[in-house]
Amino acid sequence: MREQEGWLIYTNNDTQDLKPGEYMLMADPPEKPDAAFVRGISQKLRAEVLDRDGSTCQMCGKAAGEIDPDTGRKVRLHLGHIVDKIYGGKDELSNLRALCSTCNQGAKNVTTEKPSAIWLLAQVRRAGLDDQKAVYEWLRTKYGD
Ligand SMILES: [Zn+2]
Structure with a gap:
């Protein structure tokens, strides 16, 4: 949760008050846990995209919350740009689609990252x-x- 959702949780690495394996929640959970994945995109737009796409990955058809047979983990949907921002794509409904982590990763490999x-x-x-x-x-x- 610390890594993926930005929860402020202390471990024994952060404070000597805690023993190894003990955790302390230092602040209320963030209101927008997926903020890291939707930089600049409003919650409203995100909801619109997911609603339009039926909360289903538009590349492989996996639905949010299903167990992904490839990873054994629950499918998380991200918003992917159809036309990448570096090619002038905009943060708007027509240029966004729901993608699972796996496909989002793959799309990144194709369009931006080596x-x-x-x-x-x-x-x-x-x-x-x-x-x-x-x-x-x-x-x-x-x-x-
Ligand atoms: Zn997918």
Whole structure:
């Protein structure tokens, strides 16, 4: 909750009054737990997008609150830009859609962020032998033996 929703919770790292494993809630829970994900987008607009999209990921069809079979965790929906802001996309209903964490992550990889080595290696490990060999051949051609 500290990391994802911004709850102000102290542990023994923060104060000597607490023993390891003890937690103290230092302030009321934040009113907008998803604020980090909706920077600049009003709660009203967010609600409109989720309502229009039936609280369902517009890429894979998972619904908010379902258990995601890929991650084993509850599906959380984020707002994704259809046209990325760096390409002039706006924070408006027509340019926003509901995306689950997984698809939101994937969309980011496609549009803005380069894939990390960890992510790439995970994909290569998941791939079939022929595809792994194709990757190997491509790397060998590019970088030599
Ligand atoms: Zn999805």
